[in-house]
Amino acid sequence: MQVIAFGPSLNAVQEQTGGITATGFPMTSCYVDVFPGQISIPIVLAVTTQGGTDYDVRRFAVATAPDGERVGALEFAWHWPDDPPQPVKFRVFAQPLPMQVTQPGIYTLGLYDTVDGTDGENLFPLSILKLNPLGQLSSG
Secondary structure: OEEEEEEEOOEEEEOOOOOEEEEOOOOOEEEEOOOOEEEEEEEEEEEEEEOOOOOEEEEEEEEEOOOOOEEEEEEEEEEOOOOOOOOEEEEEEEEEEEEEEOOOEEEEEEEEOOOOOOOOOEEEEEEEEEOOHHHHOOOO
8 A cells, every 4th residue: 555645734634536625735834722621633544555465554644752652543444345347446535633732843744554553654744833822913
């Protein structure tokens, strides 16, 4: 299986007719009001594989804090039949990843084969910062 896209977005919705609609993809930074706090970030995952392979797939999106602590996880699991038989299969997901943000800094979102998050190749750095209320002042 090959990962075509993996990362956070500002908003992502799985469409009933297939595919997704996403805005702000990839999201490179996120602002929160307070630390620690609970947030949920939409994760986009798009994959492809050859027909006749990868029938029961399981991957885990794992979030880690700047200090390496695991702060969130999301399981992607699906049965991927060859029905109808095709030379290539595609799949796309838009799912929220709940995570506890403990401090400002660079968090890592990784896609792994196991939930312990030690054997992944797709890593996405996400800067999570505290919102500056003075930056929200309006003129006039």
